[in-house]
Amino acid sequence: MAFQNTRPSIAREDFEYAQEVIRKLSDYYSSKVVGQSKLRVSLTAAIIADGHILIESVPGLAKTTAAKAISDAVDGKFSRVQCTPDLLPSDIIGTQIYHQESGKFETIFGPVFANFVLLDEVNRSSAKTQSAMLEAMQERQVTIGGITYKMPQDIFIVIATQNPIEQEGTYPLSEAQTDRFMIKEKITYPSMDEEVTVLEKMEARQFEKTPPVLTIQDVDRVQDIAEMVYADRSVKQYISAIVNATRFPKGLLDDRMAEYIRIGASPRASIAFLRVAKAVALMRGRTYVTPDDVKEMSHQVLRHRIGLNYSAFADGVETEQIIDAIVSKIKLP
Secondary structure, three states, X not given: OOOOXXXXXXXXXXXXXXXXXHHHHXXXXXXXXXXXXXXXXXXXXXXXXXXXXXXXOOOOOOHHXXXXXXXXXXXXXXXXEEOOXXXXXXXXXXXXXXXXXXXXXXXXXXXXXXXXXXXXXXXXXXXXXXXXXXXXXXXXXXXXXXXXXXXXXXXXXXEEEEOOOOOOOOOOOOHHHHOOOOEEEEOOOOOHHHHHHHHXXXXXXXXXXXXXXXXXXXXXXXXXHHHXXXXXXXXXXXXXXXXXXXHOOEXXXXXXXHHOEEEOOXXXXXXXXXXXXXXXXXXXXXXXXXXXXXXXXXXXXXOOOOEEOHHHHHOOOOHHHHHHHHHHXXXXX
C-alpha cells in the first residue's frame, strides 16, 4: 500500500518553516555532541511531539551534555536539578515561606517552572520526590500549599537521565513514573573515530556555549504543524496491534517468549506512538506517517512500558528482543 496524504496537506509555507526549524535544531545538536545520532532523533522528536524523554546510559556518555545542548538551542527558560537521595519535593516544585512581619505566606516556585527541565540522575531521588513530578509531567500543574499552579503553557518538556549500573543510593522509577515519559532512549559508547573527534573538539574549544538559534515560538509553531501530519487509519490500527500484542502475546509469540512478559504497555504507548511517528515523518520531510516511522521508534516508545519477569532476567532476555519479536509478527498495513 502506498502511503500518502489523502486530505488537504500542510501548507507549503508551514512545511518549509518546519523543515528549517528542524534543520537548525539538528545542526545545533551536532555541533555540541559527537555521534549519538539516535539520541539526536529521539530528543528532536520529543520536542516536536511535545513529550518528555528519559535517557539511560553508563556514566560519561554525554547524557547531560546532549540534553543541555538541545535546550540551549532554544531561547527558553532552562533549569537543571541534580537529583540526590536527600532531595525534597519542595526542592523541585517549590514551597511557601511565612513572613512574620506581614503574617502572610509567600509562594516560592521551584525549578520545575521552566520550559526545559533537566532531571539529572533522576533515579537517585527518593520515590516521594519522584512522585512530585508526576502531576507536573502529566497534568502540567503542581500543587503548593493546597493551591494549584499551572506550568508554562507554551513549552514544558522534562529531560531526565539515569545510570543503569549503579544500585547503591538509587530508587528505581515506578511504572507510573516511567509511563509519563513519551520516549526512553539508551545510548552506547562512541566509536574510536568519534572519540578522537571529541578530543579534537575539546582542544579547539568547540563545545563552548553558543547563542540559541530558535525561540519558544518557533518550537510551539512546529508542534502545531506536526499535529497536522496525516496518519491513515491503517497506520493507527498498526500501532494498536503492536501495543495490544504486548498485553496479549500468547498466540503471536512462541510460548517461552510470551511468558517473559509480566505487564504490557498502556494506552499512553499508542498515543506516544502516533505523536512520535508524526514528528519523525516531519523530520523525514513528509506530511504523512508510514509504518516505517512507527517501526523506527518502537524501541524508544515501548522499552520502558513493557515489564519482564525474573525468567527473562535469568535468561538474559532484553526488552528490545521482545519488541523486535512482536513487531516482526505484526502484518504491515
